[in-house]
Amino acid sequence: MEQIARAAALLGAGICMGMGALGPGLGEGFVAGKACEGLARSPENASLITRTMLVGQAVSESTGIYSLVIALLLIFST
Amino acid sequence: MAQKKGSLLRYLFLFLVIEVVLIVLSSGLNKQLQVGYDDTGKFVFQNVEKEYDLQDKIQEEFQPDEYAKQNGISPKFYGSSALYDFFAKIFGKANAISAFNLIRMLIIVDLVLLLVAFLIKKQLFEKPSKPQIIFEMIYTTFEDFVKDTLGKEKLHFTPYIVTLFIFIWTCNMIGLVPIPGFMEPTRNLNVPLGLGIMAVAVVHYMSIKTKGLGKYLKDFTQPLPPMTPINIVGEFSKVISISFRLFGNILGGAIIVLVVSSLVKFIILPVGLNLFFGIFVGTIQAFVFTMLALTYIGVEIAE
Amino acid sequence: MISESILQITAYLGAGIGVGVASVSAGIGEGYTAGNAAHSLMRQPKAHDTLINSMLVSQAVTETGAIFSLVVALLLIFGGFTDPAGGWFKAASLLAAGIAVGLGSLGPGFGSGYAGGQASKSLARMPKHSNEITGNMLIGQALAQTDAIFALVVSLLLLYSTPNQPENAALGTIILKSVAFIGAGLAVGLGTIGPGAGIGFVAGQANGMIGRFPKERSAIMRNMFLGAAVSESTAIYALVIAFLLIFAI
Secondary structure (H helix, E strand, O other), X not given: OHHHHHHHHHHHHHHHHHHHHHHHHHHHHHHHHHXXXXXXXXXXXXXXXXXXXXXXXXXXXXXXXXXXXXXXXXXXXX | OHHHHHHHHHHHHHHHHHHHHHHHHHHOOOEEEEEEEOOOOOEEEEEEEOOOOHHXXXXXXXXXHHHHHXXXXXXXXXXXXXXXXXXXXXXXXXXXXXXXXXXXXXXXXXXXXXXXXXXXXXXXXXXXXXXXXXXXXXXXXXXXXXXXXXXHHHHHHHHHHHHHHHHHHHHHHHHHOOOOOOOOHXXXXXXXXXXXXXXXXXXXXXXXXXXXXXHHHHHHHOOOHHHHHHHHHHHHHHHXXXXXXXXXXXXXXXXXXXXXXXXXXXXXXXXXXXXXXXXXXXXXXXXXXXXXXXXHHHXXXXX | OOOHHHHHHHHHHHHHHHHHHHHHHHHHHHHHHHHHHHHHHHHOHHHHHHHHHHHHHHHHHHOHHHHHHHHHHHHHHHOOOOOHHHHHHHHHHHHHHHXXXXXXXXXXXXXXXXXXXXXXXXXXXXXXXXXXXXXXXXXXXXXXXXXXXXXXXXXXXXXXXXXXXXXXXXHHHHHHHHHHHHHHHHHHHHHOHHHHHHHHHHHHHHHHHHHHOHHHHHHHHHHHHHHHHHXXXXXXXXXXXXXXXXXXX
């Protein structure tokens, strides 16, 4: 029974990381795409736009980090 | 131009066809051409029937300690054995091989950088040499980035940023040198994690220095007091994201090169793979790590 | 030990899922590129040479993911993996290999198609800068296809480097290992969808903007590299988890 629980944890780790990587990837790509557009339209604000882009991506990536942490916990601590 | 592009595509297609033919021809054979001295000291030039086990190879390359323990063989390392014994005595036998190899590679990277710096410094006051021009170009490029992000009065950050870039780039490139035992130190999680913790520590130090301790602590409760735990987790996620990105890219590249090369019998394709995953990805990741460290500082001292 | 037919079932199932899912995105992406190219031809009929060249190159790159899954499916069907000595370990890893490469080609296909379509639009607007636009399109698509390469490598690892089931394996170990392999396939398959599509969106926007403001090319490309590399990080996490599930369990 313990082995089955651990097997479920491993499957859960895989699904957790897979699904958790889906959203942030799409979102961060959208951020970067729009930043490219903005940068082209007003190049004098380039550094501000790049900074905002990186900060926005860092925030949207936090859900990906949560998935990573949970997946690592599921693999190593069950 | 269209003519040139067409011929390039044709060459690429030709290479692919040669590749496929060679793979198809060699797939049934389990032999490897061996040139060199064998164990008895005799020079051999022959086809050797060899069982190539991919999983064994990967474990030997990436988990040397486990491999040595499971197969009951003596640890395989590069360098002097007296140094290794000394090392194993201090740090314990459990992870001795990988730690030894890692520290050996880090010392080699440091020596290379010191040597380059020494050579450039020697020629500094005569006419500028080519390497000097290259390094000055790198320096001025990053100086512009620092100027854009932090402002003119914070230019003293440039040496840190440039050091970070050159160190990570050299670490990523040194795995391409075809000497036995050479690997990227960034392939081991400890190196990117250390660099990431250092970068975030600099961020927090600068934040306290410019804002004062009170405002620094108060910023954690922005925009609402219940958000405090999320802000604190966000600081940790900075370290994790910045270091895992570098580590995963380099490790993934190394595994991909090993797996695909062994599947195509080390013919032609590994060159392109090493170009892409070694040089292109290595340079981009070094650049991204540096820019992220710079941006984190820039966000904290923006006001 | 299990019978050969179970291994055949999982291998054929994996092959079917892989090629079927991967073809969806390749088809949609290439269609988007071709549609945009046709629309651009209407606006700029003189540039038909460069337009059609760029469209074909872009479609070839977009199809890479589908070709990867085709290769894996052919290996699954004809590669001789149906030796019953493999046991449940091999059965699970064959299915997981198909899932990984199939799902993993979804995102890069959409993304590369979007990048190619935007490049066609830009070409119609600025036929003079065709070299810059095509070069940028190829770089962006290469970044997006990195995710498909991750999925391919994980599925090759699942095919070639998973162990056979030992003779006297306990039931618990069998379940554990088999489920871990399927988890690895799901992790890298699902995890590369988002980053692949996202990087494609970045490359597409960058292409569109280079077509409008060719002077800002270097700044746009720098931003594109940064944004794409950061978007890729979640795919890297998925790759790390997949490696752990394959090797560390």
